[in-house]
Structure formats: C-alpha cells, structure tokens
Amino acid sequence: MRKALGDSNKMKENTRQRLIDATYEEVYSHGYQGAALADILANAGVHKGSMYHFFANKKEMALAAINEKIAERFGTRYLAIAKGDRDYLANFFEGLRDLNQRDFRRGCPVANIVQEMSNIDEDFNTAMKEIYAKFRQSVKIIFDKAVSVGELRSCDTAKLALFTTSTLEGAILSAKASGNSQDYLDCVECLISYIESYKHG
Amino acid sequence: MRKALGDSNKMKENTRQRLIDATYEEVYSHGYQGAALADILANAGVHKGSMYHFFANKKEMALAAINEKIAERFGTRYLAIAKGDRDYLANFFEGLRDLNQRDFRRGCPVANIVQEMSNIDEDFNTAMKEIYAKFRQSVKIIFDKAVSVGELRSCDTAKLALFTTSTLEGAILSAKASGNSQDYLDCVECLISYIESYKHG
C-alpha cells in the first residue's frame, strides 16, 4: 500500500530528523567535542543502536547535522533577500539589525565550529570552508544586485562581502564575550555606515 | 643558604611554568574540552600527582594558563604602542598588517575560548569577559592617544575600539575558515580605511 509505505518512510525520516535536530542543538550548545552522544540520544528519544543504523559514527552525524541545518538556515535568510527585485541593501540592513535572529549567548553556529574544529579535523575543515564560502557568496550576490540597481556604486563586491561577513562574525563574538547585545548593534551600525560610503558615486 | 633556596624556588616555578606553557599550547590547539590532561603532562614532562600539587584540577590550571599567557601577550603587544609618544595609528596599523604575529591555522586564542566556553562555564565566561574587555580598553587607549596628538579627530573612541577589535577577530576567523591569510589582510585594509575616515576633522 502506498499509504503504509509513506508512513514507514515518514517514521524513518522522523527518527533521522530528530537525530539531526538534537545533534545540531547539542553541538551548537556544547561544541562538537563537548557534545555527548548520550545527551543527543536522550533529547532525540532514540536508542543508540538505532542511531548507528542511520549514521556511521558521531562525526558523520554531526557533519550531516551541520550541513543540513546550516544550509537550511542560510538558504532562507540571505538568499531570500537576493531573490527580491529591489531594496537589497535596506532589507539586508534590516536583517542585520534584527536581534530576534540572533542568539548571543551561544554565538554564531558557523563561527563556533570553525573556531573549534577547523584546525583539528580535516573533514570539519572542508565542511566549514564550504559553508563559510557560501555565506560570503550569498552576501556578495546581495551586493551585486545592489550595484545592478544603483543602490551601490560599482566596486569590489567580493571584498566588501568578505569585510561584511567578517565584521558580522566579529560583532557576534564581541556580544558573546561581553554578554551585551548592544555591542553587536554598535558594530552593525559602524559596518552599515562603512557600506553606505559606497552608495554615492 | 640563599642560593639553594633560590634554586628550589626556581625548580618549583619551572615545573609550574612548564605546566602553564603546555596547557596553553594544548588548549590553544585543541580547545579546553579537547585538551587531554595526559598530553599536557607528557609535553610538560611532569607527572600527574605533581600537577595536582600545583593546581586543584584541569579547569583551574587552564584558567591560570589563559590568564597568565594571554595577559602577557596583550600586555606586550598593544600596551607598548600606547606607551610611545607619537605615531600611534601608524604603529597600530603596522602591527595589524604584520602576519608574523598571527597564527591563522589556530586563530585567535581569545576568540577560540570565548566561542567554546563562554556559554558553557561561568568561570570561563568571567575570565574571557575580563580579557576581552582589557583588549578593547587597550585599543581604546591607543585611539585616545591618537586623538590627543591630533592623529584622529575627537570621536567616540570606545565605539571605535569595539568596532576595531570585533572586525579584527572576524578577520582572523575568516582567514581560519578559508585557510587564506589574504582574507585577513583584505579585511584589515578595509578596517584601516574606515579608521582613517576619522582622521580629518
């Protein structure tokens, strides 16, 4: 029966998805090395043997979680702006200023894993390099669009995107270090005024 | 005998210092959670019981290492510039551009620990908050001096220092993520041009 098959697949996907979600949360909160498999399983409500049916080991599961959850996140957040047909900069700035999109206690999921794992494990290094490059690329696309509609003057948007993403990551870090989200906002305003210096031309 | 007493203290300090050094290196390379006590002891050439004579536990030793080694580092690097009597900005920029002062593979020791530990452990959170605040403060002092000798126009140096340190941390992160130190240099040039926009006035 089609319906029964569908349910079966849904259950399977459900278990796998619960593992992915719980792994992402645990890694985001405690880092990869600090993530306890037992806690992930408890939070997902999945038994150990079941987990090893879906993933070869902790590392593979974590990499899957990172790729799927972060790709999902960035896919919606930044690409949506580039999909529009104007107000690229304004929409981008609005997103930067929106504190609801940020969790300063835990910081940026990407930055956390880059800092912890890039120099420790080659597979993590590769994965994070890709994700971070995609982040920069999607910001560059926003700037390119902004140039194309005259919101920015023609400039090296790749470098501008690099500077923007770097500063953004630094701003989140500062707020995490100080425990003060105002630090993030102050940085963002400086960043925006820098970007706006490319407006007229 | 004075001499013998001196030697004894030196030996004691030697053991403790070797532990501090090895702990700092291990934590810098693998993070706190990834730092294996056994490796630290092996690298320091110190036995376990001996270590527990000097430190209550792994955490206390790591906190001591972080405080002593990073305080030492920042004490020399940034305070030295403020101690001079001119060319504050030029000296600061020169330091930023000097790649020899950076290890992009491992990133910034401060940022690494903030990212890993600030939301996990209250003692680490407190320690890193202090260190990061000192970092910002020492950069602010450089800018204040620059204002006082007319290298910068009068402005909110606290915010400028916040933006500068944040962007710097973000630049180091970007280079760590991409494995390309040029990314750091590009960010630094953007940052410098931003700071220089406060020159005339």
Next chain:
DNA sequence: AAACGATTTGACCAAATAGTCAAGAGGGTG
C-alpha cells in the same frame, strides 16, 4: 643528623565515553 615541609612519583580508581552486537518487532510483499 634528625625532623620538617615542599615536591615528585606512578600505581590506582570511578565515571564517562564512543562504539558493537545479537535478538526481535513491524510492516510490505510474494
């Protein structure tokens, strides 16, 4: 030289860790 405190040694321990596995449940298909 005896006594003392500070340091070192290395064996030992309990807890936690990731990972294994054999047995079974459950639904889909012949």
Next chain:
DNA sequence: CACCCTCTTGACTATTTGGTCAAATCGTTT
C-alpha cells in the same frame, strides 16, 4: 502465512577521561 527487509532495543565492551593517594625524595632548618 511465511519470508524479508528495515528499523529498534538495550545490554555489553574497550578505551579514555579526570582525579586520588600513599610512599618516596629532596633541600632546609634546627
């Protein structure tokens, strides 16, 4: 109904982890 494949269960293991401790060592003081 019996077979099969996917998925689940939970006990088990091997290893590593941070931490303990009693005995020995060493220099200093009396």
